[in-house]
Amino acid sequence: MFETLQAQPADKILALVQMYREDPREMKIDLGVGVYKDATGLTPVMRAVKTAERQLWETQDSKVYTGLAGDPAFGDALVDLVLGDAVSRDTVAAAATPGGTGAVRQAFEMIQMARPDARVFVSDPTWPNHLSILNYLGMEIVPYRYFDAETRGVDFNGLIEDLKTARAGDVVLFHGCCHNPTGANLNPTEWDAVIDVLLQTGATPMIDIAYQGFGDGLDEDAAATRKLAAAVPECLIAASCSKNFGIYRERTGILMAVSADTLATGLNQSTLAFLNRQNFSFPPDHGARVVTMILKDDALRADWQAELEEVRTGMLGLRTQLAGELQRLSGSDRFGFLAQHRGMFSRLGTTPELVEKLRKDHAIYMVGDSRMNIAGLNPQTVPVLAQAIIDAGI
């Protein structure tokens, strides 16, 4: 029977990883795959994670099933980390999921269950997996303008104009911080205007927050999500622990549904548990438990925050260095956006041909849409990249 299946398109980023591995050139730079790397090119296990795992190994005496929504303590810890005291805890339903991707998937399914004809507005561009999952589920996608190809910032007027066409029963998907793939983000005043439009149209926001702590700080990166959740009657939040805890393969994420009243919270909570049951029953526990231990223990939390802050400021330093090198080499400020962008990614804003040229002539690997993983750089490779960008005529 399976001969009826059609070959699926290869993952472009994974194909790029393979090409990079096979490239024999000594000086080569991988800015492709979206994982954090330190200056030595390693994606380290964070100190607090190691300590918590050791403690867990010593103290855990059963691996019996948790609840369908995962360990409630994980839900409490993550609601606190993401939402702070923006909304009352009893208005938030939460369920652990396999990574942020699992949360995104469950969120889309919940939307589809509630409103089979909902349209989902997504930024143009967005994380490709958003589109691929929405397409897989057969949901209607409406792109909204986001990236300004000229300034490499947000096309704010275009965005507002497009969001005004949403209506009640539609969902608008936002990146809570550190937009992937562009690195361009709304400022607080712009978020306020977005909230006004959502309140006018009645559309429901969904926030995907996968990089909390990678941009301006843990609280700063959650500020838009918190403001939004407090202002609108309902929203969905898909959060990932993959990046900020460096536990990519543990598949640790959470879906939160914030509602106006506690009656709705009960309905949302049972829906989240139901959806988990249909798709995988119990969510993975190891990463969630480690995260909970870190967040609940003052010393572990302080150590985690300190290491996360090193990661964040390290990436900011690379951004500043790169923008500075390019200013020096080009004699202009046209690359200043690299220092303004936040998170792991920046969209250089050049053509696929020039991206290809960087790969062929300079062994610099980035995604075809010119998304660069800033964490793929180190202080020694920044000048090499800057020179290559200028040499390629970008």
Ligand code: PLP
């Ligand atoms: N959302 C966005 C925008 C992302 O970039 C990612 C990871 O690349 C995720 C969600 C989910 O990541 P994970 O499923 O690894 O937690």
